[in-house]
Amino acid sequence: MKRQRKTTQSKNKEKKLESFFEQVYAVVRLIPRGKVTSYGAIGKYLGTSSSARMVGWAMNSSHHVKPKVPAHRVVNRTGLLTGKNHFATPTQMKELLEKEGVKVKKDHVIDFKKLFWDPMKELEL
DNA sequence: CGATTGACGTACG
DNA sequence: TCGTACGCCAATC
Numbered sequence: 001m002k003r004q005r006k007t008t009q010s011k012n013k014e015k016k017l018e019s020f021f022e023q024v025y026a027v028v029r030l031i032p033r034g035k036v037t038s039y040g041a042i043g044k045y046l047g048t049s050s051s052a053r054m055v056g057w058a059m060n061s062s063h064h065v066k067p068k069v070p071a072h073r074v075v076n077r078t079g080l081l082t083g084k085n086h087f088a089t090p091t092q093m094k095e096l097l098e099k100e101g102v103k104v105k106k107d108h109v110i111d112f113k114k115l116f117w118d119p120m121k122e123l124e125l
Numbered sequence: 126c127g128a129t130t131g132a133c134g135t136a137c138g
Numbered sequence: 139t140c141g142t143a144c145g146c147c148a149a150t151c
Contacts, residue, residue: 020148039133043146051146052133059132060149076133083132 020050024058025065027119031073034101035117036109038077045119052077059083072096079112 027042039055055074062069072093076082084093084107094104103110 040135043133050148053131053145054133054147056132057148071132074132077135081132086132 021058024055025069028069031117036073036075036115037117079109081107
């Protein structure tokens, strides 16, 4: 089941003043209330240099980041609340989204396509 | 310091 | 249409 990783990661890494995480936080914080976006969209807006996984890692660290990052507004490409498992409670994400007007059914966003907030389109355009 | 994991996404069968 | 495979890149074991 576990995919064999044949890629031996490099031990060398560069330290950037603007961590990829900070960029993600900035975008996520710009998400309007009642809207949602995807990890890939954020990564793409940042330049596709980073894979969607990195966005997920950023969210993981967002718990101790200030100001608070609305990670509940970030879902996967299918609109599934994949990150609900990492919240205080699996229902927290759903509760927050519904409170903002986003309908959630069985951990997936209703009309996700309609509620989708594209950073490239909203910010860059 | 090498190997594995991980809140994803796209490609292929 | 669904399941499996691989790539990204950083963090953790």
